[in-house]
Amino acid sequence: MTARQSFLSNKRDDGNLASLATTIALSFGAGVFFATHLLRLRDRERLRRACSRTQKHLLKGQRSALGVDLTRKSKQKVVVLGAGAFGTAMAYAACQGGNDVVMYMRDAKQCAAINSEHRNPKYLSEFSLHVDGVSDIRGICTLEELKEELHTPGVVIIHALPCQLTPPWFRENKDIIPKDALICVTSKGLYLPTQQLMGHAILDALNRAEQPLAFLSGPSFAVEIMKGDPTTLVVASDELFQAVRMQRIMSNFRTLRVFTSDDPVGVQLGGALKNPLAVGAGMISGMGCGTNTLSAFVTRASDELRQLCIAMGGNPRTIDGLAGMGDLMLTCFSAQSRNQRCGQRLINGEKVEDIQKNTTVEGIATADVAILYADMCGLELPIFRCVHALIHKRISPKQALVDLMGRPNRHEIVQ
Numbered sequence: 001m002t003a004r005q006s007f008l009s010n011k012r013d014d015g016n017l018a019s020l021a022t023t024i025a026l027s028f029g030a031g032v033f034f035a036t037h038l039l040r041l042r043d044r045e046r047l048r049r050a051c052s053r054t055q056k057h058l059l060k061g062q063r064s065a066l067g068v069d070l071t072r073k074s075k076q077k078v079v080v081l082g083a084g085a086f087g088t089a090m091a092y093a094a095c096q097g098g099n100d101v102v103m104y105m106r107d108a109k110q111c112a113a114i115n116s117e118h119r120n121p122k123y124l125s126e127f128s129l130h131v132d133g134v135s136d137i138r139g140i141c142t143l144e145e146l147k148e149e150l151h152t153p154g155v156v157i158i159h160a161l162p163c164q165l166t167p168p169w170f171r172e173n174k175d176i177i178p179k180d181a182l183i184c185v186t187s188k189g190l191y192l193p194t195q196q197l198m199g200h201a202i203l204d205a206l207n208r209a210e211q212p213l214a215f216l217s218g219p220s221f222a223v224e225i226m227k228g229d230p231t232t233l234v235v236a237s238d239e240l241f242q243a244v245r246m247q248r249i250m251s252n253f254r255t256l257r258v259f260t261s262d263d264p265v266g267v268q269l270g271g272a273l274k275n276p277l278a279v280g281a282g283m284i285s286g287m288g289c290g291t292n293t294l295s296a297f298v299t300r301a302s303d304e305l306r307q308l309c310i311a312m313g314g315n316p317r318t319i320d321g322l323a324g325m326g327d328l329m330l331t332c333f334s335a336q337s338r339n340q341r342c343g344q345r346l347i348n349g350e351k352v353e354d355i356q357k358n359t360t361v362e363g364i365a366t367a368d369v370a371i372l373y374a375d376m377c378g379l380e381l382p383i384f385r386c387v388h389a390l391i392h393k394r395i396s397p398k399q400a401l402v403d404l405m406g407r408p409n410r411h412e413i414v415q
């Protein structure tokens with residue numbers, strides 16, 4: 001049984017009108033999406049219009065005149081890979097969304113504490129993982145257990161491992177990953193050894209082109225998700241029904257609102273490339289510059305992000321959204337961001353290797369790949385290049401400001 005069949009049949013098992021309406025809407029949506037593929041509508045605008053029609057139909061189906069409950073959904077098996085800050089927040093959110101959630105980690109002590117005390121002793125330990133009225137998150141720590149959990153038909157994997165460790169992990173463990181399991185990637189970065197987007201690197205590591213993938217991104221500090229601060233995310237997939245499926249799994253209609261997207265390239269690039277830019281923003285703060293400079297940086301940097309997105313085949317409108325501007329603002333303006341703090345520490349003279357010893361900073365490796373992409377696409381991208389040069393200490397902070405502020409006069413918005 002494929003993930004989609006199992007998902008649809010799960011929903012039929014509910015036997016209620018709400019599930020049936022949604023199932024019909026989803027089937028229709030998936031049908032429209034596949035039909036657009038079959039008809040080889042390669043033109044991006046036409047494809048986007050078809051997807052948005054699908055989405056409208058879905059919404060219509062969910063807002064049934066029969067008054068069905070929009071929020072009703074069937075329990076899904078969710079396996080979270082990684083029990084760091086974001087793995088913990090994702091497991092908690094999926095559990096709040098009413099799903100059966102298992103979190104995989106290597107550390108047996110950490111796992112035992114999660115199962116007995118319902119807290120992650122290593123990350124966000126101040127928060128209880130007990131979700132009222134829903135089953136608790138279960139920790140597992142052996143590959144045997146992981147294999148067994150992944151065996152569940154229709155299983156969804158939420159991946160929350162740091163980017164540079166991800167392809168090796170999937171290569172090593174590909175035999176236990178079911179071919180039809182949806183992998184929802186939440187890590188934000190580009191893979192340095194092969195200069196790939198995470199999705200492509202994972203498919204290569206699995207040696208499979210057909211593994212269903214989705215990408216969840218947007219402004220979301222793990223700690224604020226745990227606190228229950230209203231948070232919005234976007235999930236993208238080439239197969240729109242997979243994005244809708246993740247949307248339904250993660251939405252809790254109170255604190256987490258998830259939008260869908262048909263632009264996995266744009267969503268991945270937005271999430272990944274905001275990280276080196278956040279390092280740059282931290283450098284600006286470290287230099288003692290104020291909000292004028294930071295706002296200028298964020299605005300002009302978003303233009304470079306858009307240029308790169310277009311050149312790499314993404315939709316520039318995605319950069320205007322949560323995965324682009326949303327996350328860029330969050331990480332550039334907040335010292336809660338590890339990338340932002342890394343920038344400040346670099347300006348204060350710390351070494352990049354030392355900063356990365358105990359903390360995940362995706363922006364460093366991703367900055368290297370961003371420059372390779374810029375060269376490949378023939379783009380100037382002065383802000384990305386200055387941040388990259390500062391990270392590698394090829395220019396001084398003072399020189400970076402001279403280089404950026406001394407550029408020739410020009411029109412602001414170039415169509």
Ligand SMILES: NC(=O)c1ccc[n+]([C@@H]2O[C@H](COP(=O)([O-])OP(=O)(O)OC[C@H]3O[C@@H](n4cnc5c(N)ncnc54)[C@H](O)[C@@H]3O)[C@@H](O)[C@H]2O)c1
Nearest residue numbers: 082083084085086087160161162163187188220221222360
């Ligand atoms: N922290 C956030 O607020 C946040 C928000 C959105 C996205 N993200 C993204 O999520 C990804 C993970 O970030 P994080 O904040 O959770 O990092 P983290 O450093 O808090 O946790 C990473 C976890 O991965 C585990 N790990 C490493 N190798 C492993 C392996 N081989 N097997 C099992 N576990 C392994 C580590 O033990 C650690 O628990 C990053 O790409 C980050 O950009 C983080």
Ligand SMILES: O=P(O)(O)OC[C@H](O)CO
Nearest residue numbers: 218219220221337338339
């Ligand atoms: O702490 P950072 O810089 O890795 O940012 C975390 C998330 O990406 C914010 O959305």
